[in-house]
Amino acid sequence: MVNTNKNISHHVISWYNANKRLLSFRDTKDPYKIWLSEIMLQQTKVSTVLPYYEKWIIKYPTIKSLYNANLDTLLKLWEGLGYYNRCNNFYKSIKIICDYHNGKIPSDKTTFLSLPGVGDYTASAVLSIAFNKPYPVIDGNVKRVLSRMLGIRRITNYNKKRMVKFLKSIIHNKNPGDFNQGMMEIGSLICKPLNPCCHKCPLNDYCYSFKKGTPENYPLKVKPKPKPHYKVVVAIIWNNKKFYIQKRNYNKMLGGLWEFPGGKIDDAENAEVGLIRKIYKECGVSIIILKKAGYIKHAYSHYKLTLHCYFCKPTNHILKENFKRKWISIKQIKDYSFPKANHKLFQLLESKNWYA
Numbered sequence: 001m002v003n004t005n006k007n008i009s010h011h012v013i014s015w016y017n018a019n020k021r022l023l024s025f026r027d028t029k030d031p032y033k034i035w036l037s038e039i040m041l042q043q044t045k046v047s048t049v050l051p052y053y054e055k056w057i058i059k060y061p062t063i064k065s066l067y068n069a070n071l072d073t074l075l076k077l078w079e080g081l082g083y084y085n086r087c088n089n090f091y092k093s094i095k096i097i098c099d100y101h102n103g104k105i106p107s108d109k110t111t112f113l114s115l116p117g118v119g120d121y122t123a124s125a126v127l128s129i130a131f132n133k134p135y136p137v138i139d140g141n142v143k144r145v146l147s148r149m150l151g152i153r154r155i156t157n158y159n160k161k162r163m164v165k166f167l168k169s170i171i172h173n174k175n176p177g178d179f180n181q182g183m184m185e186i187g188s189l190i191c192k193p194l195n196p197c198c199h200k201c202p203l204n205d206y207c208y209s210f211k212k213g214t215p216e217n218y219p220l221k222v223k224p225k226p227k228p229h230y231k232v233v234v235a236i237i238w239n240n241k242k243f244y245i246q247k248r249n250y251n252k253m254l255g256g257l258w259e260f261p262g263g264k265i266d267d268a269e270n271a272e273v274g275l276i277r278k279i280y281k282e283c284g285v286s287i288i289i290l291k292k293a294g295y296i297k298h299a300y301s302h303y304k305l306t307l308h309c310y311f312c313k314p315t316n317h318i319l320k321e322n323f324k325r326k327w328i329s330i331k332q333i334k335d336y337s338f339p340k341a342n343h344k345l346f347q348l349l350e351s352k353n354w355y356a
Helices: 002-019 031-041 046-059 063-067 071-078 085-100 109-113 120-131 140-150 157-170 176-189 208-212 271-283 330-335 340-350
Strands: 229-239 242-247 262-265 287-299 304-314 325-328
Touching (some): 031 120, 046 071, 063 085, 071 085, 140 157, 140 208, 229 271, 229 287, 262 271, 325 330
Parallel strands (some): 229 304
Antiparallel strands (some): 229 262, 287 304
């Protein structure tokens, strides 16, 4: 078994060195850059990440440069990549590292795991690639490879432990970073969910499902739960060709981004009545609805929404600006970071008449 394990790790690394994609974040041993890439790659395609990663590294090439950055500027740079808590937590972690660890990313796993937003996957990936620590990485691609190799159909907690145990037994102790990246790359390029290229796989001699001729039966496909749908109303409150925006709390989903005031209402509630109620409760002002600007549909990872937008004006006092409240012109949109749903609204309004 020991020799078999050595053979597996040797095949993985040999294949990886010969077939890996030439990606900008792979040309470094800098733990800061490796960490950034791993965070950006979470639930995001490589092709989507690459331009964001490259722009970020040009502007913030070191931990020190990021430490002195402004979070609003970072969120603007991250805009469109989604899952904004990744950016918030990364910035918080860099602050902690500079303030308490002399600007050096910890190579100790327990310490690294104590940083905001760092889980076992991120810690294992960074420590194995940057510091040659023999921690196995298991993401969706690796789970699929192991499911087929070991003949595991259901990804239960028990079977996840089996996978981790198996990875620990085969990981290359001298070069764990390339081994981990090799396993992920095999899952991404070879052991694909549909039409896997089994004849090109360096692990087919050790693969249960390949020998059975049924790789696509592993793992068992789980039917996704239907996403709930929400009705959302927002107001574009005008004042002298400027409209009001507000910043979301950092501890919420899409934290730190700017948006129009409003929110979720019951499906049965009249949209205009619900909007007036929401704005008064949220902002403390009464509004007059001038007309409906339009609506868009948008889907997030766990829910869908239909967002109804109305042109409005305040009936009493004008909201005063502060760090979380701004009045901006159309030309200033580019200076603020907004969720994708807002950008859909902007596109809709550009095709119509922006002004009420």
